[in-house]
Amino acid sequence: MGATVHVMGEDFQVECSAGDQRRLEDLAKALEARIADMDCETTDVRKLILTALALIDEAQSTGAALVRARGEIERLNDMIAEANMDAAEGVSLPQDLGQVKALRVSVS
Numbered sequence: 001m002g003a004t005v006h007v008m009g010e011d012f013q014v015e016c017s018a019g020d021q022r023r024l025e026d027l028a029k030a031l032e033a034r035i036a037d038m039d040c041e042t043t044d045v046r047k048l049i050l051t052a053l054a055l056i057d058e059a060q061s062t063g064a065a066l067v068r069a070r071g072e073i074e075r076l077n078d079m080i081a082e083a084n085m086d087a088a089e090g091v092s093l094p095q096d097l098g099q100v101k102a103l104r105v106s107v108s
Helices: 018-036 044-088
Strands: 002-007 010-015
Touching: 002 018, 018 044
Parallel strands: none
Antiparallel strands: 002 010
């Protein structure tokens, strides 16, 4: 099975499974839109390279944000597990534990 994608005025045949055909076509349309958004007067190859670099940058930034988010989730899960263990042992915890005091606004 394959998909025909249209990019930069040309059709390209891409081999894929039946379930991926629509996705490839949508990706090609998104790529075509990104290339069309470029304001610069330059060759098609240069536009494609600049668009590819921008997409790689976005992917790497998103990956780094995901790693940070997973680390934060792990840290919060550890805090919950520790609090549950303390509660099971009957340890009394301060009422404001885990609250962000820096974000509190006092109104006079």
